[in-house]
Amino acid sequence: MIGTGYVGLVSGACFADFGHHVTCVDKDGDKIASLRRGEIPIFEPGLDALVASNVKAGRLDFTTDLTAPVAEADAVFIAVGTPSRRGDGHADLSYVYVAAREIAAALVGFTVVVTKSTVPIGTGDEVERLIHETNASADVVVASNPEFLREGAAIRDFKFPDRIVIGTSDERARKVLGDVYRPLSLNQPPRRSRRKGRCRRAGSRARHRARQSHRLQIPACRTGFRRLVFPERYPRAGEDGAGP
Numbered sequence: 001m002i003g004t005g006y007v008g009l010v011s012g013a014c015f016a017d018f019g020h021h022v023t024c025v026d027k028d029g030d031k032i033a034s035l036r037r038g039e040i041p042i043f044e045p046g047l048d049a050l051v052a053s054n055v056k057a058g059r060l061d062f063t064t065d066l067t068a069p070v071a072e073a074d075a076v077f078i079a080v081g082t083p084s085r086r087g088d089g090h091a092d093l094s095y096v097y098v099a100a101r102e103i104a105a106a107l108v109g110f111t112v113v114v115t116k117s118t119v120p121i122g123t124g125d126e127v128e129r130l131i132h133e134t135n136a137s138a139d140v141v142v143a144s145n146p147e148f149l150r151e152g153a154a155i156r157d158f159k160f161p162d163r164i165v166i167g168t169s170d171e172r173a174r175k176v177l178g179d180v181y182r183p184l185s186l187n188q189p190p191r192r193s194r195r196k197g198r199c200r201r202a203g204s205r206a207r208h209r210a211r212q213s214h215r216l217q218i219p220a221c222r223t224g225f226r227r228l229v230f231p232e233r234y235p236r237a238g239e240d241g242a243g244p
């Protein structure tokens with residue numbers, strides 16, 4: 001995850017919680033140092049516990065140097081800032097383009113580079129051009145996966161999305177990004193519990209959530225809803241043969 005601001009940190013921590021190994025990269029050394037000390041630079045309910053548990057589990061780490069994590073990654077997300085430019089108000093894409101060049105120099109093997117930053121149409125083509133200009137032999141596909149999370153409800157928005165938008169026409173990228181988000185579509189019943197009470201509670205909570213989803217008009221195929229309502233009862237990716 002390149003850029004450990006609001007979007008990068010929340011997305012990185014949530015992807016790690018799905019069971020993936022995530023390295024969050026940022027140029028801001030102070031930010032990375034405080035994250036390594038367990039201090040969260042932004043206020044987002046639940047983020048400190050989410051970061052702490054995934055760091056402890058060895059799935060989430062922080063660095064200022066993208067070289068090794070990019071070389072090992074199947075997917076690299078660009079989540080750097082795109083502030084409005086003075087004067088014309090257009091998004092300043094310079095951070096995205098700098099990140100693209102830095103990623104290009106570190107790529108090894110097939111990698112999907114994903115723009116998560118909010119960018120205008122055509123940015124993906126320019127990112128791909130910059131990557132190939134920097135590293136002509138890069139085996140890379142650039143895809144788009146814009147983020148819609150709201151500050152204050154960011155973890156919930158990430159884990160209970162009403163949509164995930166992925167822009168790619170490449171089958172390999174589709175597979176990689178499908179695997180990244182697969183834990184949201186795991187459709188497994190709650191595990192049997194030896195304690196009847198737990199089963200009963202799980203059942204009544206599931207009915208409650210089903211009623212809520214009906215009330216909120218959330219389609220029944222939003223199976224991720226179930227997995228994330230009872231995270232302790234569902235295997236993480238890689239556990240109990242769950243994948244991704």
Ligand SMILES: NC(=O)c1ccc[n+]([C@@H]2O[C@H](COP(=O)([O-])OP(=O)(O)OC[C@H]3O[C@@H](n4cnc5c(N)ncnc54)[C@H](O)[C@@H]3O)[C@@H](O)[C@H]2O)c1
Binds near residue numbers: 005026079082117118
């Ligand atoms: N904040 C939100 O709620 C939100 C919601 C949806 C989408 N977005 C979009 O997501 C993107 C990121 O937003 P944000 O609020 O997280 O930004 P931010 O400014 O809080 O964080 C960006 C981080 O990227 C780092 N960075 C910049 N260039 C880098 C590089 N080359 N390598 C490593 N790190 C680098 C910066 O040091 C900074 O920590 C923007 O395009 C924004 O519009 C934001």
